[in-house]
Amino acid sequence: MHERYFDVPDPIERANLATFVGRAIRLDDAAVVRFRQRPDNRVGAWTTTGFDTLAVRVIEGVVRPNDTTAAADALQRNLSELQSGSRIDLGYSMDSSWRGALPPDKGFAHVDDVPARVLVDLAQRGAALAKEHGSNQGPPVSLLDQEVLEVEGGGEQFGVSMRIVFALTAMGFIPHTGQEQMTAGLDLDRIDADELVRVRASKSWIRLDARYGSVLKHRGTGLQFA
Template identity: 60%
Template sequence: MHERVLTVPEEAERKNLAGFIGHALRLDESAVIRMRRRGDAHLSVWASTGFDALATRTVAGTINPDDTSAAGDQLLSAVEQATGELIDPGFAMDSAWRGALPPMDGFEHLDDVPARVLIELAQRGNALALEHGSSHGPPASLLDQDVLEVSGPSGTVGISMRVIFALTAMGFVPHAGSEAMTADIDLEQIDASELVRVRASRSWVRLDARFGSIYRHRGGSIPLMVAR
């Protein structure tokens, strides 16, 4: 057995993991995937989205060491080719991970937002990006703009276009049909009752959708201090 080993017993969970890594690689072909044990039978997988926001999904399985990073392309190949539960994640890429992970707890539930509202905002933002963007992508002024405010007992937080774009790009909102989630998807393909939960702590804002979560540091960019 390899010293570094990823264990994912169920084939469905291996497909779940592969889907997450695939979305991350479409955003960044050199994406680094961080895996951290979560309890006795689950692990959380993390990726940077390129929007100054982190994406995460929980998978049934374990990782040894308890917190390790791997190259996304190598990890995806290993997961897709796996015929059993034991997977070699490849060379350690811990030094390539930039930024701290958010804490596991300390988040207050503010409100639930219809997924259609968020995808519609992504569509509007995409149209503006096409109109005002350049070869370098959407203008920072558009990405940094708060396009939604969500209030709870302890206050109000703004949701920036960066978070909306990250949620859409990672395909975290379920929809009818077999095509990949894009910003121009027909809103009718998203169930009107599908909700995205908004939570916040003093330092982070968090959107929890059915297929994963997006985190963004409330100070803007992700802090560089690495917390393990």
């Protein structure tokens, strides 16, 4: 049996990974995280979000195997129990739980830059509507699919749906001071007015890049890997 581990020497990066995994579990208690080694000695940590989007955060380290999937709850436990060293046990392989390929690393064109405050404000308004009109199954699909922001640039023009906005804020990818909560209750003034979220697009994907991570949504319906 091949050894399965993620070696993350920097304790700050291990804390970043723990935060990413914790938020993935908050969105889905059965979440899995897929790791893929990059050529620059960094690793992309990927997860689904429950909003038909993918989320990714890049962590400095080395993963073995170089493309593998682990259960988020096992990762969280092994991170918290790590006493010494920097190798995090990935537990049993969950590769069968991740179907299809990941989005490409390249091929995305810059479309627009959006103030982070605008996106958090949209998420707050959406959360209020979801609370008013949602159910035990979560926000209504009509709200999630609503395009709440129009972006244009680089020969592209399209709407950004509430799904992407919710995913970005739920994963905590926008830096702010004070409270941890990214939607209801967060004073927008705690977010730097100059903090921007970059919108990129490829033929198949829309991508929002914030300081602490990115979310991606297929330009079709639902998650597709093409």
